[in-house]
Amino acid sequence: MRKLADSEPRLRKSVCLKVPKQYGEKTLALANGLKILNNRIEIQRDQDFVYVPLLRKPSGDESEDLKQQIADYKLVAHIFPERKKREPSIAELLENRLPPHLFAGLPHSADFVGDIAIIEVSPELETYKNLIGEAILKTNKNVRTVLAKAGAVSGTYRVREFSIIAGEVRTETIHKEYGSQYYVDVAKAYFSPRLSYEHNRVASLVKEGETVIDLFSGVGPFAIQIAKNHEKVKVYAVDANPHAxxxxxxxxxxxxxxxxxxxxxxxxxxxxxxxxxxxxxRVIMNLPEKAIEFVDTSCKAMKPSGGIAHFYCFVNASDSLDNVKGRFVEAVEKCGKKAEILFFRRVRATAPYEWQIVLDARIH
Ligand SMILES: C[S@@+](CC[C@H](N)C(=O)[O-])C[C@H]1O[C@@H](n2cnc3c(N)ncnc32)[C@H](O)[C@@H]1O
Structure with missing residues (x-):
């Protein structure tokens, strides 16, 4: 999830009044009174001086005024950061268009897949979802389509329904991560930008010459990243979903x-x-709901000498990581092999008090 909208300050050269710092406040008030203060760039300070940016050089009379009140001011050119041009927030764009009690429920973040923003709209905001979508389009210049989640990820193919609430009517885009590009249709095959670090992490563990099986490949972000990072690898990417x-x-x-x-x-x-x-x-088992049921398949896929498994699953507050490890080790032992856990981490939060986790294990 990324926060919605942002912008970077730019630098700008401007004429200014350079005054000893004890005169900063007074100079500001004077420049403001003379209507020559430039409000669009930020006042600068160093150890001894304050730099008050001006819209223009003061006229003769104005210079006299200034001199009378601040004897040792200097008129100089200085580099200032422009005041951060703040994009209006979604809440500001929707001012007067939503009942006040609903503002607290507005989305603060979205998943960005290529030029598509995906948000969750709470039931009480349902009637306003198109307005919210339009506001997201206005505040996020790279977004062309806004989708609202219209159900949970479900079924064998792990897809969800969406409603298109603003912008171009489509669910397909091109998403970029770690130098690879993916055609994705979020309504037809599973894809999550929140797994990008994980795709790259696993790819970086692969050694030259390996044969890798991605058992639940989706549109290919593990398989392709592995192939892009290595000269001599063979990756079999399996999925049951024809669209994927x-x-x-x-x-x-x-x-x-x-x-x-x-x-x-x-x-x-x-x-x-x-x-x-x-x-x-190496076998990648990224089907967190059911990967435990495929441990035997994963063991069978490995060379007789063994290999590495990347096992994904969900864990909630009533479960524990030790339980997960125990279940995995037991499932491997049922296949007549041994598992040595090498690494684990929380990949992402998936619900309140629920996380997707990954175990990397050597299978002997
Ligand atoms: C969570 S997605 C993982 C997608 C991909 N690894 C990624 O990181 O984007 C799980 C995928 O497993 C596929 N799948 C589910 N059951 C399967 C099975 N029995 N055999 C092969 N693929 C299956 C689904 O179609 C889905 O694309």
């Missing part, structure tokens, strides 16, 4: 990794049983 595989194929072309990434449409268990037993140095 279609987008994966486009993304393989877009990122020119056709020699290294091999897309396979199908059920992960069946694909491993029928085509890919005993080949992998």
């Amino acid at each position: 595989i279609e987008y994966l194929k486009r993304n393989i072309r877009l990122n020119r990794v056709g020699e290294k990434v091999h897309p396979i449409l199908g059920d992960a268990r069946q694909v491993i049983d029928e085509e890919l037993s005993g080949v992998a140095d």
Whole structure:
């Protein structure tokens, strides 16, 4: 999630009154009274002096006025940061258009997938969602479409419904992360910009020469990042969702990794049983709801000498990380192998008191 709207200050050269710092306040008041104070750039201070920016040089009479009150002022040119041009907030844009008690519920952040902003609109703001969408378009110049979540991520394909509340009528875009680009249709195949660090983290652990199986690849952000980061890798990217595989194929072309990434449409268990037993140095299991049910498949996919598993799951406040580790180790032992946990981390919060976590483990 990223905060909505921001802007950077620019530098600007301006004529100003340079005065010893004890005269700062007085000079400001004088310049303001003479209507020559430049309010659009910020006053600067150093150890000894204050620099009061002016709209123009003072006229002869104005200089006389100034001299009488502040004997040792100097007229100089100075570099000032422009006052941060503050974009109006969504709340300011909606002033007078929403009942006051609803302002507290306005969204403060969004997921940005390419040029699409995705927000959650609370039920009481439902009737105002188009106005909110328009305000987001106005305050975020790179956004062309605003979507509101219209349900939870669900089903085998892990997708959710959206309503288009402002901008261009589409759910497809191109998303960039860590130098790779992805065609994504958020309504047809799973994609989350909140996993970008994780995609890159796993890619950076892969060694040259490895064979990797991405068991639940979606549109390919793990598989493609691995292929982009390494010369000699073979990545099998499996997904049951035909849309995900279609987008994966486009993304393989877009990122020119056709020699290294091999897309396979199908059920992960069946694909491993029928085509890919005993080949992998590394298996990525990013299906947090159900990955535990695929530990046997993952073990089967690995070379007889073993390999590394990246196992994702959800954990809530009533569960514990030790329980998760225990369940994973037990599932591996049921396959006649041993698991050595190498690393774990919380990937992101998914609900109040619920997190997605990852375990990296060596399977012996
Ligand atoms: C959480 S998404 C992960 C997407 C991708 N790894 C990423 O980081 O964007 C899980 C994916 O698993 C796929 N999936 C679910 N059950 C599956 C199965 N039995 N076999 C293969 N893929 C499956 C879904 O279609 C979905 O694209």
